[in-house]
Amino acid sequence: MRNENSSKNTIEDVARLSGVSKSTVSRVLNNHPNVKEKTRRLVLRAMRQLNYKPNIHARRFASGNSYTISVFLPEIGNQFYGRILKGVEEELDKYGYDPALFPLLSRERLKRFSNPNAAAYQSDGFLFVSLDPEKLYHLNPFPLSRPIVLADGYSDKFDCVYVDNRLGGYLAGKYLCSFSGEFFIILIREFEFPLSTRVFLERLDGFKTALKEKGIKLPQRNIISVDFSLGGGQIAARDILQTAGSSLNIFATCDLLALGVVEEIRRAGLSLKNEVRVIGFDDQPWAKDYGITTLHQPIEEMGKMAAHFLMERIRGYKGVTRAISYKPELIKRSSA
Amino acid sequence: MRNENSSKNTIEDVARLSGVSKSTVSRVLNNHPNVKEKTRRLVLRAMRQLNYKPNIHARRFASGNSYTISVFLPEIGNQFYGRILKGVEEELDKYGYDPALFPLLSRERLKRFSNPNAAAYQSDGFLFVSLDPEKLYHLNPFPLSRPIVLADGYSDKFDCVYVDNRLGGYLAGKYLCSFSGEFFIILIREFEFPLSTRVFLERLDGFKTALKEKGIKLPQRNIISVDFSLGGGQIAARDILQTAGSSLNIFATCDLLALGVVEEIRRAGLSLKNEVRVIGFDDQPWAKDYGITTLHQPIEEMGKMAAHFLMERIRGYKGVTRAISYKPELIKRSSA
DNA sequence: CTGAAAGCGCTTACAG
DNA sequence: CTGAAAGCGCTTACAG
Incomplete structure (x- = not known):
């Protein structure tokens, strides 16, 4: 047969x-x-x-290699993971390798990965995106003897490639401080542990630091959590507009939220930049079209470098653990 | 090495x-x-x-089987695909098979699947979820000589497993017609072709049919499109509340939207059921906790049956093409 | 119910 | 730069 x-x-x-x-x-x-x-x-x-x-x-069979790497990630439903994946695929193509995708999705589903024979462990190396393998191990101790690299996350133990989110938050805060008015930050509601990412909390942290340097304190009620979506940004914007004064500075922590905010600001007939400043994060390809001021982060590049590190390890590289940290850049456009 | x-x-x-x-x-x-x-x-x-x-x-190598099926789906970022996948995995486990996941994500990314040697085609069978393989072929003619099954989609040519979305919309409409007031439907903004799904348009169609039977016409402005998110539901609800009268009947076409609507209704201090009726779709596990009246669809079951059909074909079954259509059931709870 | 043997289609030292 | 040969670790008729 x-x-x-x-x-x-x-x-x-x-x-x-x-x-x-x-x-x-x-x-x-x-x-x-x-x-x-x-x-x-x-x-x-x-x-x-x-x-x-x-x-x-x-x-x-003959070579003993699977020509595959396993990519663990929380989910594959937004542009960030799509772009990471694009970078990973581009790099792997050079070596005739393919990614095998393992979205964790839910805490319950982690059980599938507790069996060391699972398909996820049949590959030559492991890429963890926005995920901390040690937290995962802690729940399901499985043996990963092959190379491991992290993308969009940091660890002392493994090669990793990430963005300095604290700096990003700081730059957003510092720039917004050059305007007067009230300050807001809109965050993404986190996944449940251990799928949670610290990214947004780091951006918050940097943001607070910048404000503090100028003697500005961010009231708890000005920290708004929503789901990762356009609607999340819109709803946050409406809440802000209802209660706040006339000069607003909003750090939306990702472009999708920022877009939602910008749409609502426009709908409310307010003047962007004069009355309301909005900063996103990501610099998605479409951010320019909407005039969104944002922190640029090289998403494909991160995926690419992570895959590159991993391929080096798979091919026998034994050097010390490396970490690349990318510095976000403030891209000024019409929204702030 | x-x-x-x-x-x-x-x-x-x-x-x-x-x-x-x-x-x-x-x-x-x-x-x-x-x-x-x-x-x-x-x-x-x-x-x-x-x-x-x-x-x-x-x-x-020795058996000539890959013990793998390829699952093509638009993305893997929401509960629907998570649940489909769960059903698929449960069924495949029985046969020692594993799913290999191929989220299409974007039209641009389809190029990756035009090479007949791509990893996606190294498996023993193909499952298309919410996707029409013929539309995909049309763009990228590749040879799929192994068995194909569709889930959450319909085709004459392949085994398929889907929900009667038109009926679901009809049932929602019919029930809401037992109340008086204004009628609304909230839809999901579609992916771009050929990743688009007809599901929400079918629900709209059934909904309209039910209203028409009662002589009610749905004005175009009462058809609201948002993104697939809680925030999308919230924003739609606010728009409705701003312009509409005091007795409202809202078909939210999925539970996530319905939840957003329900939250906003409550926030606005309106009385669910007395003043505003909301119906979702899916019957997600948490819908009960929020008292959301909804159309139940057996999501895991769909994944399971689709995988079952596919495994039968892989094992040599040559019978005629089959289609299972599941009938959604109206589950009445406190929201309507 | 069990075993001996051939075979699956590559890769990889090794020798030249 | 190239070839002959061994070997990778299973499965699968076939014979008993």
């Missing part, structure tokens, strides 16, 4: 047609440098003629 | 320790019926002693 793949041409057929050995075909397949250019072309032509597709299972 | 897996015990070691042949160990591994109970126990004990883990790559 084998599926239709098995009737296909093999490396043997390619070898025969091109008049070389299987070894050479294999070398061509794996971009091995020691192949004469002429031979390579011969083999490639034969592959094309036969419409040859290597049997991935044979390859994995 | 083989990774640490290769130093592990093999089927050979287990055979030696338990004093049987490799064939028999393999049979135990695959739950083959023709193994004496005593032998099976012997083998299992040896496996435990050696902490034996079968080499998945060898297994796939």
